[in-house]
Amino acid sequence: MDLKPKSASVLADSALINKSRLGIQSNMLPCSQSGASFSSSILSAPRKKPGKLDDVRSNGWLDAMQSSSPPRKKIVKDFGVEIASDDSDIAYNSWMLKYPSALNSFDHIINRAKDKKIVIFLDYDGTLSPIVDDPDRAFMSADMHSAVKGVAEYFPTAIISGRSRDKVRELVGLAELYYAGSHGMDIMFPVQETSSIDCSSYIRSTDTQGKDVNLFQPAREFIPMIDEVFKTLVDVTKDIPGAKVEDHKFCTSVHYRNVDENSWLMVAQRVHDVLKDYPRLRLTHGRKVLEVRPVIDWDKGRAVEFLLESLGFSNSDDVLPIYIGDDRTDEDAFKVLRKGNRGYGILVSSIPKESKAFLSLRDTFEVSEFLKSLVKWKEQVDMK
Numbered sequence: 001m002d003l004k005p006k007s008a009s010v011l012a013d014s015a016l017i018n019k020s021r022l023g024i025q026s027n028m029l030p031c032s033q034s035g036a037s038f039s040s041s042i043l044s045a046p047r048k049k050p051g052k053l054d055d056v057r058s059n060g061w062l063d064a065m066q067s068s069s070p071p072r073k074k075i076v077k078d079f080g081v082e083i084a085s086d087d088s089d090i091a092y093n094s095w096m097l098k099y100p101s102a103l104n105s106f107d108h109i110i111n112r113a114k115d116k117k118i119v120i121f122l123d124y125d126g127t128l129s130p131i132v133d134d135p136d137r138a139f140m141s142a143d144m145h146s147a148v149k150g151v152a153e154y155f156p157t158a159i160i161s162g163r164s165r166d167k168v169r170e171l172v173g174l175a176e177l178y179y180a181g182s183h184g185m186d187i188m189f190p191v192q193e194t195s196s197i198d199c200s201s202y203i204r205s206t207d208t209q210g211k212d213v214n215l216f217q218p219a220r221e222f223i224p225m226i227d228e229v230f231k232t233l234v235d236v237t238k239d240i241p242g243a244k245v246e247d248h249k250f251c252t253s254v255h256y257r258n259v260d261e262n263s264w265l266m267v268a269q270r271v272h273d274v275l276k277d278y279p280r281l282r283l284t285h286g287r288k289v290l291e292v293r294p295v296i297d298w299d300k301g302r303a304v305e306f307l308l309e310s311l312g313f314s315n316s317d318d319v320l321p322i323y324i325g326d327d328r329t330d331e332d333a334f335k336v337l338r339k340g341n342r343g344y345g346i347l348v349s350s351i352p353k354e355s356k357a358f359l360s361l362r363d364t365f366e367v368s369e370f371l372k373s374l375v376k377w378k379e380q381v382d383m384k
């Protein structure tokens with residue numbers, strides 16, 4: 001990708017006012033032509049309490065791995081009782097009192113959307129594509145593809161994924177969307193006048209069609225470190241059958257979905273031992289995946305705020321953001337929306353789970369139904 005310096009004309013004073021809302025300090029985010037230096041306010045995030053570094057049992061890694069993406073049977077077992085599937089349904093239905101179905105709450109949503117611009121944020125894995133064993137084969141159905149395409153025709157729509165931006169862009173295959181990869185640490189957004197983002201925080205680039213775009217990459221300086229760690233992780237896990245390491249440029253993932261459960265401890269210990277040498281990296285847990293990422297104060301929630309600002313929706317009274325996601329990393333985005341009572345976080349889950357989301361959808365099928373309902377509603381409104 002062609003990275004080139006931005007023109008000085010992009011340096012608008014008004015933009016400098018708004019960056020503070022994002023926690024970006026102008027003196028720390030040079031209008032970087034190399035993109036090498038970024039905000040120390042982002043970089044200086046304290047590392048979460050490390051726990052006992054030499055024991056993956058006592059620091060909670062193994063517990064987190066065991067509870068990650070549990071099958072229905074496991075959840076039932078965790079309550080220590082044999083529950084028939086009818087009882088699981090009862091548990092799910094009572095959970096839905098706290099997290100009502102977004103499909104059943106549709107009228108409520110569109111009532112709130114009156115005179116507001118809906119902006120859609122979508123996670124990828126487990127939200128648009130069902131969870132499958134092979135991350136390289138996590139495809140969207142044709143139905144989902146057309147639902148996402150439809151929704152993007154009417155509403156600004158962004159994908160925010162843990163995968164690399166290029167990879168998720170390739171999987172979704174729609175040029176009209178905005179993409180944020182690596183848990184929001186790699187955001188491509190359009191060049192437009194309405195953006196209130198300080199120019200010093202991003203670099204100018206071109207997309208695959210040669211169009212001018214902006215790139216916000218707050219962890220850019222970590223690229224060589226992530227590359228090194230990725231290679232080391234590949235090396236130290238190569239003898240563990242089923243382990244798979246993915247490179248997302250600004251973060252890296254170690255999958256253990258296909259590893260025998262008896263070897264999970266070994267996976268955790270190997271990753272842990274590698275990370276001991278990298279105090280500027282931290283670990284988070286996803287669905288049967290260990291995610292290694294820089295210790296910076298940036299996550300999917302910050303990415304949502306950034307995209308709203310960069311797309312010109314900084315006035316929260318005019319906009320109704322809807323974020324749909326299934327994973328722990330999506331909770332950061334749910335928190336942002338809940339905090340400002342700004343819109344709707346929608347958790348995709350077929351099992352009861354604590355969440356900061358307001359609403360729920362059971363699975364990817366319901367996600368596509370919800371997106372299609374939005375399109376149908378918008379078409380009717382526009383016809384009036």
Ligand SMILES: O=P(O)(O)OC[C@H]1O[C@H](O[C@H]2O[C@H](CO)[C@@H](O)[C@H](O)[C@H]2O)[C@H](O)[C@@H](O)[C@@H]1O
Pocket residue numbers: 123124125126130131132133134135136138160161162163246253255257286287288289291327329
């Ligand atoms: O933020 P997301 O778009 O949800 O990405 C999070 C991780 O998703 C992928 O892993 C998950 O989906 C795989 C395919 O269904 C599944 O095999 C794996 O067990 C899940 O964790 C992706 O491969 C990861 O790199 C992302 O971090």
